[in-house]
Amino acid sequence: MSTSPFPSPSTPISIEGPPKVLLLENIHPSAEEMFRAEGFEVERLKVALKPEELEQRIQGVHVLGIRSKTNVWEPALAKAPNLLAIGAFCIGTNQVDLKAANRHGTPVFNAPFSNTRSVAELVIAEIIMLSRQLVDRNREVHAGQWRKVALGSYEVRGKTLGIIGYGHIGSQLGVLAESMGMRVIFHDVMTKLPLGNTRATATLDELLASSDFVTLHVPATASTEKMLGEAELARMRKGAYLINASRGTVVDIEALARTIRSGHIGGAAVDVYPEEPETNSDGFTTPLQGLPNVILTPHIGGSTEEAQASIGKEVATSLIKFVKSGATTGAVNFPQVEAPLIPKTHRILNVHRNTPGVLRDINRIVSDLNANIHAQVLSTDADIGYLLMDLDQNVGRPVCEAIAGLKTDIKTRIVT
Numbered sequence: 308m309s310t311s312p313f314p315s316p317s318t319p320i321s322i323e324g325p326p327k328v329l330l331l332e333n334i335h336p337s338a339e340e341m342f343r344a345e346g347f348e349v350e351r352l353k354v355a356l357k358p359e360e361l362e363q364r365i366q367g368v369h370v371l372g373i374r375s376k377t378n379v380w381e382p383a384l385a386k387a388p389n390l391l392a393i394g395a396f397c398i399g400t401n402q403v404d405l406k407a408a409n410r411h412g413t414p415v416f417n418a419p420f421s422n423t424r425s426v427a428e429l430v431i432a433e434i435i436m437l438s439r440q441l442v443d444r445n446r447e448v449h450a451g452q453w454r455k456v457a458l459g460s461y462e463v464r465g466k467t468l469g470i471i472g473y474g475h476i477g478s479q480l481g482v483l484a485e486s487m488g489m490r491v492i493f494h495d496v497m498t499k500l501p502l503g504n505t506r507a508t509a510t511l512d513e514l515l516a517s518s519d520f521v522t523l524h525v526p527a528t529a530s531t532e533k534m535l536g537e538a539e540l541a542r543m544r545k546g547a548y549l550i551n552a553s554r555g556t557v558v559d560i561e562a563l564a565r566t567i568r569s570g571h572i573g574g575a576a577v578d579v580y581p582e583e584p585e586t587n588s589d590g591f592t593t594p595l596q597g598l599p600n601v602i603l604t605p606h607i608g609g610s611t612e613e614a615q616a617s618i619g620k621e622v623a624t625s626l627i628k629f630v631k632s633g634a635t636t637g638a639v640n641f642p643q644v645e646a647p648l649i650p651k652t653h654r655i656l657n658v659h660r661n662t663p664g665v666l667r668d669i670n671r672i673v674s675d676l677n678a679n680i681h682a683q684v685l686s687t688d689a690d691i692g693y694l695l696m697d698l699d700q701n702v703g704r705p706v707c708e709a710i711a712g713l714k715t716d717i718k719t720r721i722v723t
């Protein structure tokens with residue numbers, strides 16, 4: 308992903324008719340219902356779009372909803388000057404070029420909580436399945452083979468679970484695992500409050516060397532890319548199990564396959580892969596196929612009815628609030644502003660390059676029109692400033708047109 312230039316020239320956004328929403332990747336109908344109830348026009352597709360298709364479909368769209376399979380990069384953003392916001396109806400936002408979206412004045416909202424319990428529960432199931440070699444026994448009986456063995460099957464009680472990434476998922480998982488009598492340790496780059504009897508290890512290596520189960524719950528970032536490679540896998544205890552329901556970039560999958568084949572690792576449960584198919588009808592291969600005591604799932608950690616319905620509502624709520632008031636609280640790439648609408652005032656939103664003098668120029672435009680600023684909130688990051696202005700007079704159109712003439716302008720729109 309590249310760092311984009313600022314868009315130029317800018318034009319004020321005016322929404323004629325209902326705001327247009329494009330929802331991809333079979334986003335739960337709860338989102339569509341909420342948008343429709345607010346008078347938005349919604350198109351909902353079951354599939355992800357490839358970059359070139361997205362560039363076509365995104366034109367004229369005000370709100371785009373995706374999950375983990377649609378990449379939103381600079382070329383698509385450049386084709387969508389009317390795009391107000393992007394909703395990632397999931398936790399991960401690595402599929403969006405967040406920096407480019409920021410520079411285009413487009414906040415990205417996600418659902419940081421709604422599917423976390425579903426992932427934690429899946430991992431609990433996998434811990435027991437790996438420990439009892441359940442997938443292998445299940446396959447054998449389905450094939451008419453009766454292998455009643457205890458060898459290599461263990462209780463999880465008293466075993467150590469090592470959690471890499473003690474965030475929303477990792478910490479919930481720790482609580483659930485302790486209730487089954489497991490010892491829980493974790494490694495995180497941030498200082499985290501250990502829940503229950505868990506404790507942080509001094510290093511990743513200490514966690515790898517001390518765990519019977521290692522499970523990953525980190526985001527896809529430069530620092531987590533292949534954080535478990537050949538050397539790290541070799542540091543795990545002999546016979547230990549690995550679980551990855553975070554992102555496919557985090558584990559060197561070829562090295563994992565070799566380590567399982569060598570017998571050093573006792574099994575693995577993998578939900579995410581470096582390359583994943585875009586649709587359910589595409590074929591799929593991974594070097595882990597056919598290996599013993601290996602559970603492979605198609606990125607379903609967060610795929611429960613409860614989680615998807617809740618995500619639909621959570622992200623739609625943020626997007627509707629942003630379109631209707633400009634609130635950016637919770638956006639993952641944007642200065643945070645939250646201000647309820649003030650009756651009898653007229654709200655303008657402006658995103659501009661963060662350079663000296665912008666506020667002075669904008670305020671001069673307003674005062675030259677003899678308008679009064681009732682309230683004004685500015686929040687900035689390194690690249691952009693996000694300004695929310697409530698004016699006493701209904702002069703949004705001339706103000707927006709004049710602001711769009713400033714070299715520093717990125718995106719301006721009238722809310723009320």
Ligand SMILES: NC(=O)c1ccc[n+]([C@@H]2O[C@H](COP(=O)([O-])OP(=O)(O)OC[C@H]3O[C@@H](n4cnc5c(N)ncnc54)[C@H](O)[C@@H]3O)[C@@H](O)[C@H]2O)c1
Nearest residue numbers: 398399472473474475476495496524525526552553608609
């Ligand atoms: N399989 C699925 O369907 C599914 C569902 C939900 C989330 N996920 C993935 O799980 C990830 C974690 O979700 P979450 O809600 O717990 O996120 P979170 O942000 O609450 O927690 C992530 C934790 O990882 C830590 N971390 C970041 N970089 C690290 C590093 N290099 N080493 C150690 N720790 C590091 C962070 O400090 C944080 O505590 C998401 O980013 C997403 O990619 C997958």
Ligand SMILES: O=C(O)CC[C@@H](O)C(=O)O
Nearest residue numbers: 374375376397398399609
């Ligand atoms: O629903 C999805 O496509 C992704 C789910 C999960 O990986 C997430 O990041 O929340």
